[in-house]
Amino acid sequence: MSGGGVPFTVAGLRAGAAGVAALAASVFAYGIAFGVLADQHGLDMMTTLLMSGTVYAGSAQIVALQVWTTPVPLLAVWVSTLAINARYLLMSAALRPWFGRLDRLSAYGSLFVMADGNWALAMRECAAGRTDAAYLLGGGLIMYASWVTATALGHGLGQFISAPRRFGLDFMLAAFCTTMAVTMWRGRTDVWPMAAAAVVALASEHFFPGYWHILIGALLGSAVGAWRHDHRP
Numbered sequence: 001m002s003g004g005g006v007p008f009t010v011a012g013l014r015a016g017a018a019g020v021a022a023l024a025a026s027v028f029a030y031g032i033a034f035g036v037l038a039d040q041h042g043l044d045m046m047t048t049l050l051m052s053g054t055v056y057a058g059s060a061q062i063v064a065l066q067v068w069t070t071p072v073p074l075l076a077v078w079v080s081t082l083a084i085n086a087r088y089l090l091m092s093a094a095l096r097p098w099f100g101r102l103d104r105l106s107a108y109g110s111l112f113v114m115a116d117g118n119w120a121l122a123m124r125e126c127a128a129g130r131t132d133a134a135y136l137l138g139g140g141l142i143m144y145a146s147w148v149t150a151t152a153l154g155h156g157l158g159q160f161i162s163a164p165r166r167f168g169l170d171f172m173l174a175a176f177c178t179t180m181a182v183t184m185w186r187g188r189t190d191v192w193p194m195a196a197a198a199v200v201a202l203a204s205e206h207f208f209p210g211y212w213h214i215l216i217g218a219l220l221g222s223a224v225g226a227w228r229h230d231h232r233p
Contacts (some may be wrong), residue, residue: 001156006101006102007134013141015130015140016121016136016139017141020121021104023117023118027115031146032153034052034154036157036158038051038155042070043155045155056113060080063080066080091119095111096121098133099133113155115143117143124138132151190225193224194227196220200221201213201217
């Protein structure tokens with residue numbers, strides 16, 4: 001199967017599933033951390049699984065827990081989630097030249113299970129000339145299953161872990177993002193965009209409430225990367 005000259009095959013699906021094997025293990029650990037934290041914040045098993053299965057955005061879900069109270073402050077949760085997940089606008093836009101030639105079911109079905117890990121690996125595959133678009137879906141399905149399963153397991157373990165920070169579970173978000181940065185590293189050309197994003201994010205954290213510094217850092221880093229790309233010698 002293909003669309004507009006872009007292959008979308010079972011072979012690509014399998015390659016994507018195999019390609020995220022190592023990342024799926026870290027996603028599993030990340031999912032356990034979220035499940036434990038969700039239990040600590042009073043979410044029942046069904047609510048926790050519903051959140052992971054429909055939202056499927058680990059960093060946004062963990063951030064949402066930080067402002068989760070009873071009654072739920074919907075505006076605060078929405079704004080926090082928007083700030084964290086706005087990066088997917090940039091990520092999906094990067095896929096447009098590739099996925100824009102697929103039929104809607106293949107394109108949007110794949111985007112539902114797009115996460116940082118399988119997106120980074122799929123972009124690397126595309127840059128290497130391996131353009132089977134099913135790679136993103138194959139990796140996404142494995143990561144999705146790993147995430148939801150680990151969420152359930154973590155929630156079950158939550159009743160036995162009274163202090164998640166003692167086990168470093170609160171560090172899982174930072175560790176996962178660092179892993180993604182290493183995976184996406186292409187060489188010295190990435191130094192300036194990453195440095196700009198880090199510096200601006202750290203600086204803006206002191207001036208803007210919530211998690212907007214993540215979006216600001218991402219936008220600035222992307223702008224620097226685009227500028228350097230256009231001014232390559």
